[in-house]
Amino acid sequence: MDIWGSILSSISRRVDKSTLSLLKGIEKAEYKNGQLLISTPDIVYKEWLESNLLEEIKESATDLIGDNFEIQIVSVDEEEIQQEIKTGKEEKKSPYRLTNLNPKFTFSNLIIGNCNKIAYQACISVAENLGNIYNPLFIYGGVGLGKTHLLHATAHQVLSKNPKANIIYTTADTFMSELIYYLRNGSILEFRKRYRDVDLLLIDDVQFLQGKERTQIELYHIFNALHLIGKQVILSSDTPPKNLKGLQKRLRSRFASGLVVEVKAPDLQTKLSILRKKSKEMGIYLPSDVSLLIAKTINSNVRELEGSLNKLKAYSELMGRSITLDMARDVLKDLFELKDMEVSLSIEKIQKEVANYFGVNINEILGNSRKKKVAMARQIAMYLSRYLTDKSLNEISKAFKKKDHTTVINAIDKVEKTMEKDRKFKLTVEFLRDKILTS
Numbered sequence: 001m002d003i004w005g006s007i008l009s010s011i012s013r014r015v016d017k018s019t020l021s022l023l024k025g026i027e028k029a030e031y032k033n034g035q036l037l038i039s040t041p042d043i044v045y046k047e048w049l050e051s052n053l054l055e056e057i058k059e060s061a062t063d064l065i066g067d068n069f070e071i072q073i074v075s076v077d078e079e080e081i082q083q084e085i086k087t088g089k090e091e092k093k094s095p096y097r098l099t100n101l102n103p104k105f106t107f108s109n110l111i112i113g114n115c116n117k118i119a120y121q122a123c124i125s126v127a128e129n130l131g132n133i134y135n136p137l138f139i140y141g142g143v144g145l146g147k148t149h150l151l152h153a154t155a156h157q158v159l160s161k162n163p164k165a166n167i168i169y170t171t172a173d174t175f176m177s178e179l180i181y182y183l184r185n186g187s188i189l190e191f192r193k194r195y196r197d198v199d200l201l202l203i204d205d206v207q208f209l210q211g212k213e214r215t216q217i218e219l220y221h222i223f224n225a226l227h228l229i230g231k232q233v234i235l236s237s238d239t240p241p242k243n244l245k246g247l248q249k250r251l252r253s254r255f256a257s258g259l260v261v262e263v264k265a266p267d268l269q270t271k272l273s274i275l276r277k278k279s280k281e282m283g284i285y286l287p288s289d290v291s292l293l294i295a296k297t298i299n300s301n302v303r304e305l306e307g308s309l310n311k312l313k314a315y316s317e318l319m320g321r322s323i324t325l326d327m328a329r330d331v332l333k334d335l336f337e338l339k340d341m342e343v344s345l346s347i348e349k350i351q352k353e354v355a356n357y358f359g360v361n362i363n364e365i366l367g368n369s370r371k372k373k374v375a376m377a378r379q380i381a382m383y384l385s386r387y388l389t390d391k392s393l394n395e396i397s398k399a400f401k402k403k404d405h406t407t408v409i410n411a412i413d414k415v416e417k418t419m420e421k422d423r424k425f426k427l428t429v430e431f432l433r434d435k436i437l438t439s
């Protein structure tokens with residue numbers, strides 16, 4: 001008798017008749033080189049076997065062949081896919097055409113700040129090592145913080161290196177509608193095959209899967225099948241896996257089994273950089289006091305930053321006037337409740353705060369002392385004056401009692417370069433900037 005036959009007859013003594021009859025559904029089972037390979041007709045059967053009879057199979061097999069063996073249960077559809085991969089059959093297929101990627105959502109269009117640095121680096125690493133690290137990659141964060149942008153950018157990055165890569169980008173909602181469509185048409189195997197035949201699967205907004213039991217089951221199996229063959233999955237959600245209460249526990253634990261990263265709300269500096277980049281892309285000139293007003297008014301949502309720019313652009317075009325602080329106040333008050341805020345900072349205030357911080361006298365800042373501490377305070381104060389006010393270089397040089405603006409240009413240059421290579425220095429400048437803006 002073959003080993004599987006012996007295992008079956010041993011199990012038959014331990015289980016009831018109905019279970020035994022179900023066992024007949026097993027397509028094929030063989031023992032080879034220390035591995036007991038059991039093929040089931042489909043993924044549902046496989047799951048039933050794993051959760052109901054794995055222990056019995058193990059025990060019966062151990063009685064017969066000792067405990068030095070492994071059990072692998074596969075389903076026929078999984079096997080087909082693995083076989084195709086082994087024989088290179090998938091190479092001949094034309095890749096699934098991705099038509100739903102936003103061409104603007106690339107890494108080069110993404111502003112990186114402390115809010116999204118880790119998520120960005122994780123996406124880059126995943127794009128370079130598909131399926132090999134951080135699988136799945138789970139990105140979570142509040143509304144409009146760039147999660148979709150990161151997912152699309154990762155797909156673009158993978159495609160730029162390998163245009164033939166099979167990638168599916170979908171949202172949880174679309175995934176569910178598709179599943180319903182395929183179920184109604186009796187072609188669920190086609191659906192499974194489509195999703196299991198990818199190098200990279202990206203699913204956006206998985207929080208919408210909560211409470212959708214059938215869809216979760218399907219995704220669970222797709223996830224397992226992809227994981228089994230080392231294919232990459234990236235997911236996004238508005239909350240971390242542990243808070244997705246309406247999700248089956250096993251799916252939550254799968255989602256959390258790779259790397260979970262958060263995208264946070266951008267800080268003021270990042271918001272200003274985003275505004276600078278977006279206004280440039282849109283071909284509008286945004287004075288620094290207007291950027292500051294928008295960045296301070298809109299707390300977190302980057303989509304709203306864009307919305308206010310669009311509105312300002314339309315307004316200035318319609319009125320045939322350039323964008324000013326007054327116009328921005330007027331336009332934005334329709335969008336948001338404007339807080340009472342002082343947006344035009346004075347250079348004197350900046351000089352005073354910086355002098356206080358460094359413990360130097362304001363006259364030293366305005367003088368020519370070359371003492372290291374004084375020179376650094378002067379340079380930072382010049383830099384912040386340029387950055388936080390709408391004063392011209394000439395006005396700034398006058399406010400610092402300098403003859404011409406070359407000193408200001410040199411100071412800004414020095415501060416920018418030092419910020420790039422000296423993290424502590426950068427933090428000091430950012431701390432001062434925030435203190436000035438919020439005091």
Ligand SMILES: Nc1ncnc2c1ncn2[C@@H]1O[C@H](COP(=O)(O)OP(=O)(O)OP(=O)(O)O)[C@@H](O)[C@H]1O
Nearest residue numbers: 109110111142143144145146147148149274302303
């Ligand atoms: N760091 C950033 N740099 C540049 N643009 C950004 C950044 N973050 C977000 N955006 C832009 O903000 C808009 C909203 O981003 P996105 O749709 O990716 O947010 P989301 O987190 O997926 O939102 P939701 O939770 O609503 O699905 C997009 O146009 C995106 O390009």
